[in-house]
Amino acid sequence: xxxxxxxxxSFGWPSLDAAWAxxxxxxxxxxxxFSRTLAIDLAYQMRAGELMxxxxxxxxxxxxxxxxxxxxxLNEQWGAQVLLGALYRAGGWPLIDLSRGLxxxxxxxxxxxxxxxxxxxxxxxxLLTIAGWLVGIEIINQLRPQxxxxxxxxxxxxxxxxxxxxxxxxxxxxxxxxxxxxxxxSFPLTVVLLCFAWLEDRxxxxxxxxxxxxxxxxxxxxxxxxxxxxxxWTYVWDLSTHPIVxxxxxxxxxxxxxxxxxxxxxxxxxAIAVWLARRGRPTGWxxxxxxxxxxxxxxxxxRGVAWWGLYAPVVVAGLIADGKPxxxxxxxxxxxxxxxxxxxVIIAALALVACVGFASLTGTDPNTxxxxxxxxxxxxxxxxxxxxxxxxxxxxxxxxxxxxxxxSAPEFPLAVDPRIEIFPQEIWDDYFVxxxxxxxxxxxxxxxxxxxxxxxxxxxxxxxxxxxxDPTWRLVADSDDGSVYVRTAQ
Numbered sequence: 112x113x114x115x116x117x118x119x120x121s122f123g124w125p126s127l128d129a130a131w132a133x134x135x136x137x138x139x140x141x142x143x144x145f146s147r148t149l150a151i152d153l154a155y156q157m158r159a160g161e162l163m164x165x166x167x168x169x170x171x172x173x174x175x176x177x178x179x180x181x182x183x184x185l186n187e188q189w190g191a192q193v194l195l196g197a198l199y200r201a202g203g204w205p206l207i208d209l210s211r212g213l214x215x216x217x218x219x220x221x222x223x224x225x226x227x228x229x230x231x232x233x234x235x236x237x238l239l240t241i242a243g244w245l246v247g248i249e250i251i252n253q254l255r256p257q258x259x260x261x262x263x264x265x266x267x268x269x270x271x272x273x274x275x276x277x278x279x280x281x282x283x284x285x286x287x288x289x290x291x292x293x294x295x296x297s298f299p300l301t302v303v304l305l306c307f308a309w310l311e312d313r314x315x316x317x318x319x320x321x322x323x324x325x326x327x328x329x330x331x332x333x334x335x336x337x338x339x340x341x342x343x344w345t346y347v348w349d350l351s352t353h354p355i356v357x358x359x360x361x362x363x364x365x366x367x368x369x370x371x372x373x374x375x376x377x378x379x380x381x382a383i384a385v386w387l388a389r390r391g392r393p394t395g396w397x398x399x400x401x402x403x404x405x406x407x408x409x410x411x412x413x414r415g416v417a418w419w420g421l422y423a424p425v426v427v428a429g430l431i432a433d434g435k436p437x438x439x440x441x442x443x444x445x446x447x448x449x450x451x452x453x454x455x456v457i458i459a460a461l462a463l464v465a466c467v468g469f470a471s472l473t474g475t476d477p478n479t480x481x482x483x484x485x486x487x488x489x490x491x492x493x494x495x496x497x498x499x500x501x502x503x504x505x506x507x508x509x510x511x512x513x514x515x516x517x518x519s520a521p522e523f524p525l526a527v528d529p530r531i532e533i534f535p536q537e538i539w540d541d542y543f544v545x546x547x548x549x550x551x552x553x554x555x556x557x558x559x560x561x562x563x564x565x566x567x568x569x570x571x572x573x574x575x576x577x578x579x580x581d582p583t584w585r586l587v588a589d590s591d592d593g594s595v596y597v598r599t600a601q
Contacts, residue, residue, distance in 0.1 A: 160196020230432025
């Protein structure tokens with residue numbers, strides 16, 4: 112009932128702020144549902160998770176390849192693997208895809224709330240959230256262990272953005288380290304975020320600044336609470352400095368204007384630089400350090416662009432609002448002149464389109480035989496292998512296609528897979544001799560006792576150019592996704 116006693120004057124209609132918040136969340140979720148995800152960093156993780164769920168034991172040796180079978184494997188991402196395996200067991204690929212959209216929704220919702228907490232209005236927070244997500248869209252929308260880390264990162268960013276009104280939320284950051292250290296190697300970012308909070312508060316709220324330092328110390332200590340102890344730190348260092356990783360995996364190379372992620376990143380960097388130069392007042396050195404740190408992370412490796420996209424909007428929001436916190440108490444419904452059925456239509460339309468997007472990628476892709484939500488999942492090529500060689504046959508699969516092969520056909524041990532860091536240099540040297548078709552490729556396959564090949568048209572173009580002239584190998588399947596060759600009978 113309204114103040115004059117009439118009922119229903121503002122009944123039910125959402126506010127414009129609610130519509131903007133919905134846009135910030137459902138636009139990324141909808142785009143996620145309409146886009147496919149790569150199998151390369153997902154499928155083998157799910158298989159590993161299923162193995163651990165079945166055995167009730169941590170995977171500590173390699174179960175997938177014939178080149179490293181039984182050798183030690185520092186499986187730092189085991190927590191994410193168990194989560195993915197459990198989701199697949201509970202609901203198959205539909206639940207996997209639904210979880211991807213929900214995780215993206217949680218990430219952008221926390222980013223939106225963090226921007227609001229820094230003092231900007233709903234429209235500005237929504238636009239900043241969309242911009243940040245768009246910068247990292249090619250990375251954030253992919254389902255893999257890093258997506259769980261993005262959720263924890265966004266949670267920490269929100270907790271620290273609201274710490275002045277709720278000081279206890281600082282402790283959410285070290286608490287997040289406990290799962291994070293078993294999910295993804297980006298867990299040191301918790302310490303970075305807490306150091307930023309200390310820099311912001313040291314001159315204005317020394318009590319809060321001390322709490323940030325204590326939380327940072329606790330975060331460092333909690334990184335050792337994992338099955339591998341301090342070795343997770345050496346894992347992070349070895350992975351980030353591995354020469355094959357930076358050469359073989361595009362995401363570990365610097366951003367380039369030749370990719371959409373690189374273009375979005377450099378455009379956002381330029382936009383922020385121009386805005387800071389033209390805003391008419393000096394910018395404090397702490398925001399510049401924060402932006403500069405994540406900019407450098409992005410310049411070192413394109414996968415770092417996602418962290419920039421999830422943090423830079425919050426810094427910009429604080430600068431727009433001059434650090435003034437958002438109003439803690441929301442106005443009552445009578446004070447909101449922007450309640451309208453149009454807002455309800457916008458919200459309902461976005462929700463409907465998101466549902467359509469989710470439905471569009473259910474089922475099986477007729478071209479590949481794999482789930483429609485996946486790319487780099489050549490199920491039809493694997494069926495060709497099954498039809499021509501017995502289980503246990505050593506298979507050479509392109510590194511891009513190995514992950515799906517390990518998930519769909521674990522009966523075929525492979526030479527290498529996306530866990531690039533676990534294979535010594537000599538194995539990768541042999542792999543590149545084969546994939547490029549250089550002299551000696553037949554000798555490597557003979558030494559490895561390989562009787563079947565699953566070749567990607569781009570990654571194995573050198574071998575595909577010469578193998579047709581070798582009578583030792585017979586083509587049994589060919590498609591846009593690749594080719595399958597098996598050894599001819601001797």
